[in-house]
Amino acid sequence: VLANDLVVDGQRVTYHQLNESGSVSTSLPVVRTPAESADLTFGYAYNAYAPATMLSPPDPTHGIAVKPQIGPDANLYLQWAFSNAHSWPYSISGQEGRHLQLSLQLSDPALGSRYTTTEITWAWTEYLTPPRARLHALAILYSGGLGIGDKQGFFGVGGYVQQDILRSLFLNRPQCCTFLRGYTPNAFVGNQFHILSVEYRAPLVWIEHTYSTFPVYLRRIYGAVFTDVGDAFSGQLRIKDLHTGVGGELRLGMRLFWYVEATLQLGVAKG
Numbered sequence: 001v002l003a004n005d006l007v008v009d010g011q012r013v014t015y016h017q018l019n020e021s022g023s024v025s026t027s028l029p030v031v032r033t034p035a036e037s038a039d040l041t042f043g044y045a046y047n048a049y050a051p052a053t054m055l056s057p058p059d060p061t062h063g064i065a066v067k068p069q070i071g072p073d074a075n076l077y078l079q080w081a082f083s084n085a086h087s088w089p090y091s092i093s094g095q096e097g098r099h100l101q102l103s104l105q106l107s108d109p110a111l112g113s114r115y116t117t118t119e120i121t122w123a124w125t126e127y128l129t130p131p132r133a134r135l136h137a138l139a140i141l142y143s144g145g146l147g148i149g150d151k152q153g154f155f156g157v158g159g160y161v162q163q164d165i166l167r168s169l170f171l172n173r174p175q176c177c178t179f180l181r182g183y184t185p186n187a188f189v190g191n192q193f194h195i196l197s198v199e200y201r202a203p204l205v206w207i208e209h210t211y212s213t214f215p216v217y218l219r220r221i222y223g224a225v226f227t228d229v230g231d232a233f234s235g236q237l238r239i240k241d242l243h244t245g246v247g248g249e250l251r252l253g254m255r256l257f258w259y260v261e262a263t264l265q266l267g268v269a270k271g
Contacts (some may be wrong), residue, residue: 041078063087116150203221
């Protein structure tokens with residue numbers, strides 16, 4: 001059960017949504033060399049979602065209430081990913097090279113979906129090492145997407161959603177460029193989105209220590225300052241409508257239970 005926002009009379013009201021989902025996929029190696037790799041992934045995903053309880057009728061004296069969409073949403077997807085990014089043994093980030101990703105997703109009632117849609121998304125991350133700062137890194141991240149069909153609000157961009165800290169540590173989801181930090185989650189919604197992020201990352205404290213054989217090994221603390229620029233919208237892209245967020249983060253790198261790499265982030269951002 002997830003908490004979501006419902007727009008009623010121009011304001012957001014929290015409701016609870018019940019989700020049931022599942023997916024199956026397979027990945028094929030396309031390129032494997034010491035310097036680069038590429039993979040082709042395809043699969044099927046199913047997601048059924050609806051309000052967990054009945055929503056109250058809207059007040060007829062107020063504005064128009066936009067009800068939340070309900071599922072199911074089922075799709076076939078195809079994804080190509082390429083990487084030739086490199087780092088050094090004591091690096092806190094990629095130091096050179098890039099990650100590229102291109103995805104195609106198709107939904108249709110014949111696949112079990114309520115909608116008929118086509119979505120294309122892409123992402124590009126470039127790593128640079130500043131002169132005379134071999135363990136510092138400059139990361140430039142760009143991502144975008146375009147959706148067509150009978151579903152509105154394909155994409156939502158904004159800040160981080162509420163998280164379960166322990167689950168996030170174990171999943172260790174990498175920093176992605178679909179966040180517009182400094183705003184509420186899904187602050188901007190539309191059938192197209194573009195986000196450009198620039199991060200300067202630098203090591204601050206080397207720890208490399210734990211107590212005896214305690215299964216939490218603290219590695220290092222490093223920081224990042226960033227700027228995010230982007231928007232999710234329907235129609236044409238207008239430069240004057242782009243939103244900007246700036247901020248900084250402290251990140252603690254650690255290893256849990258001797259094998260699981262994890263990062264704990266603490267940051268502040270202003271939109």
